[in-house]
Amino acid sequence: MGTVSNNLEVIDGFKSPGELNRFERWLQREVDAGCAVEVDVKNYYAGENFKERWFYFKEIDSVWRLVCPDGPFHGYWGAV
Template sequence: MNKNVKLFEFNDLEIWQRGARFFARYDAGAHQVAMREDEISQSEAELAMQGKEAAIKMLFGLQRRLEDAGINPYVPKGGNLLCNCRGIRSQKIFSGWSDFDAFEAKLNNDVVWVGIPVETPYSNVGISEKWYKCLKCQKVWRLVEPDPPFAGLWDEVPSFP
């Protein structure tokens, strides 16, 4: 399983590692928070982790590289704040362990989703649960593993701040 590991944080810039890949997560908005995440090289990650000035230098270099490729780095990926996180899975329950494992792997390998601590579990009976936050819209979702006859659950966390 590829875990998200935050390596560095300065203001609204975070450097994350997922397996052998590195990502810069930053606020690309001017008048509103518009989080964006772009893949960076290991050397860019190492540069950013050298401190404030180096992190800013890396971010400006990343933005320049994106612009040179014809990508506007000042808007979230997808071009707006609209999100389709509800459409990532058509069913709330799982057909079995292979279905659950495949979906969990999909979440863990998608840079739009980041795991966050569980605040209020779905159940108090020892069922394993993880929460994921969508970086596009900031909604929080729970992933509860199957415990037969319970089929597991993927659902938005209600009333999450």
């Protein structure tokens, strides 16, 4: 099993589609390594019309949400 960094940081808006793509690739590696598990969304950050995914990080016992950009909203990554 891999190790997730204990210092996950909030992303309050992705600067470009490329930044979001790089972030999603990192997130998938965390899932593949067993550091994170995707879980069901319990309540939406910006409404049900936005693509949102939640991830539980076992090592730090914390759930984080990824809300994908949908202009003019630039997306969000942060603890639930």
